[in-house]
Amino acid sequence: MKNIVIGVVALLVIVGGVIAVDRMGGDILKRADRPDDVTITALVGGEKIEFLRNEGILKILDQRYGITLDARKAGSIAMVTDKPAGDIDALWPSNEVAAEIYNNRHGKPVADELIFNSPIVMYTWKPIAEALIQQGIVEKQDNVFYVVDTQAMIQLVLAKKDWKEIGVKALWGKVAVQSTNPAKSNSGNMFSGLIANMLSGGRVAGLQDVATHGPTIQSFFKSLGHMEHSSGDIFRKYLDTGIGAKPIIVGYENQLVEFFIANERYRDLIRKEVITLYPQPTIWASHPVIALNTKGKRLIEALSDEEIQEIAWREHGFRSGLKDRLTDTSAVEIEGLPKTITSVMPMPGAEAMEKIIKLIDPDA
Template sequence: MRGIFIGLGLFLLAVVVGVAYWYEGNHKTLLTIKGIVGSEKSNFLENPRVRSILETKYGLKLDYTREGSIEMVSSPVKDDIDFLWPSSQVALELFKNTQSNRLIQSELVFNSPVVLYSWDIVVKALVAQGLVKVEDSVAYLTDMDKLIRWELTGKSWPDIGLPDLYGKVNVITTDPTKSNTGNLYAGLMANFLSPDGVNDPDSVDRILPSLQKLFTRQGFMQSSSGFLFEQFLQTGVGQYPLIADYENQIVEFSLQHPDFWPKVKDKIKIVYPVPTVWSEHPVLILNKKALPLLDALKDPEIQRIAWEEHGFRTGLIGVQNDPKVIKVDGLARSINKTMPMPRAAIMEKIINALNTNNQ
């Protein structure tokens, strides 16, 4: 009998220890870090699998708000903000120029090239006009200079073989003074407008009138790349014949809207400017408590989810992204033809000029 009681006692002790261990493992205190992120990354951060990995493997919970990359670094950041996650190295450099004392560490974790989105009938016309070439089912805009000339001289869509479209040839972007996609496209245009490159204040002064004209013609501009892409899809070719946005937008949309995607997938076309610019996504650590976030975002599983479910190419050296796992036609296997963005000081001058232009 005594042995029975001893055995029962040991069993109950094991149960208590097991329950305590389970409770501790499933109710551990999470470290909450507060940040500001670009809107294009919000769906990624809301992915249940990403949140689960951050919480269970790294003990992190993110409390974040969304803001345009240029906006988030243009004014003093509050002391309770632990990290920023903009969408370009330019934003990082602008932050360093004004608030370098807040920056503890920064690291690049994702990339996404700037692309043009259009429709089948528009791309067909651009091919006929010699601006676009298709290689292995991937469309490349190989004569950006000609497209810019069309915009500056006011060539209309009917002029290039699209009689059903109204208005002038124009690439629609987000607001370059607030949103990173518009800002990156402004930098890309500045490089094309200056034959020798935009390397100093004098060279940028020469091209500012043309750059201002390109953006003035757009009228109202969205402040969010995600919202611009949604408007592009919802209103169609008549309202948005040609836009500039992130490559990852189409990957993310195709997976998040499985019912709607089959209806439009054959009409939407990705066009890669040659060359293009990278949208780089550096994480800026402002408080030491947020340092574990850098390791978490470099986790192989998180990087895989970022590419396969959200279209972000890896920012890690030696890691390749296979387009075959993504069911989107026209996605380039690699992005090799790129140009660097103008220096942060030059981009700041461009932003100020375009901001004045928008007032």
């Protein structure tokens, strides 16, 4: 009888251990197999800060890969322009041109790889979207607002048209599409590339195109006055200050998706007032991690984790960088979100973009 009791107790201990491991998702076994713990320091674009504060992401990095991430916010262009400090293991800007600029200035890194994508969009308000539809610049197709004549929108700014002239009676001043500083931040940088392409007849702008249209590009951005250095900062100010201060801004698609998911009390207001405009064509903001050493390379491997990629879309609106992954837009209860982004053009090359940066900010 005593042997039977001992056997039952032993069996319960074994079963309990199996249940405990199962409830932890197998992480006990994974921790035993993973590399040693390491702290990785990375400069990252401001639009990814909330993603890197996600407890689910931090848990996967820690328990599955042994990584504690020290993420420091920096402008995507600024981080690749200057030589990174010796304690920086990786850079995570928001476009492939930034990676090219790094290569041109500092040489090839240990590794670089795209992690996920987000198209460049414009954020505006319902009265402005309605006026732009009347002007033939914007069309609503399948509940998505598209800028079908990006060149015409650019010309509204260059011609210094008043808002009242295009039918927005409540606004004072000139039409403006506000962006971050192209010499500091990726969203502004990509927008300047899109403008260069549009001024070049809708083809990818080269060095000669930039020389030809440089004064016009300068004039466009000079008309904006002060420009923010962070995509996250300009988006927060857009929401905080409203239509009078920020009628139209340039940003990333994921910014509104992320805010919408995280802030339930604002969802009805966003549905009623906030409009996302998709330029046709737009430009992909593809987010490459640039590994400066072996620790940075380890971060690339961790961020490519399938579960991390799923959280990136489901909770932060980043479209997956994994090959052939389909984005389930029904998982995000926000209107005006296209299932696929089909009208996309490449950015000008790194040399052309560096010329544009110098035109806008000679000290860059």
